[in-house]
Amino acid sequence: MKEKTITIPYEIKMADSFVTRLKGLMFRREPIKNEGLWIIPCNSVHMFFMNFSIDVVLLNKQNEVVKVYHNLQPWRATKPVKSAYSTLELPAGSINQFGIHIGSIIHC
Template sequence: MSLRPAVTFILGLLVGGGLFFIFGNPFASRGSDLVDEYYQLKPLSVVQMDGDVVDFEVVIADSFEERKRGLQYVAHLGSNQGMWFVFQDETVKTFWMKDTLIPLDILFVDSKFKVVSIAQNLPPCFQVDPEQKNCEYTSSVEKVKYALEITGGMADAEGISIGDTIQLQEQQD
């Protein structure tokens, strides 16, 4: 019985594993932490109907390019981090998960800063297919002026619900 095939196999695994360790997963390397992508996080609070407050740190997406990019390629959000989208007009808004690496909840918020609908645990959609036609879309139920993207499952875990209100630090200034 020859040991050569077994040794070759083990060496192959070691070399392959070493290369993977050195160069990493090519898809994962495109991902980053929210703080790596955006350097200015601002405080935002969700004030629940019972008076409890859930605090977040958010990136403000108030330009077309920032809204278009959203949380694409962000591989990790802190438990209370997110992105606050500011739109020019109050209309029904549609989001899609193109190049999103993590599940998200989206809180849709009207011009009075009231949460009017919540899309929960939207699945990530990062694929090699450039058409990305199979990524999930979701729309607000009502007209909104704002949206808050947070880690998938966070709305449920924190008890955030329709009727809660948003307080952004800039509102208080």
């Protein structure tokens, strides 16, 4: 059975250098809205120095969802996911809003 491809209708910024991956969304004052951050490579995230919650979607190299975290709170961290290659950080509630689940294919 072919999984449904989900297109994220937000402006997605790429974090693919050491500096952009390290900074991520840290120190932003306001929650993200209608935007996201795609961190490549990345198989876990931390929420240190974050001021708001986000949804986190971990993807393999084929952009298939391998793990999701709903409403990840500031000062939390995820365990590394061996099968994950990249991480998509989205506004809290996006996973439910777009029907994202393990096995979905994400297009940004």
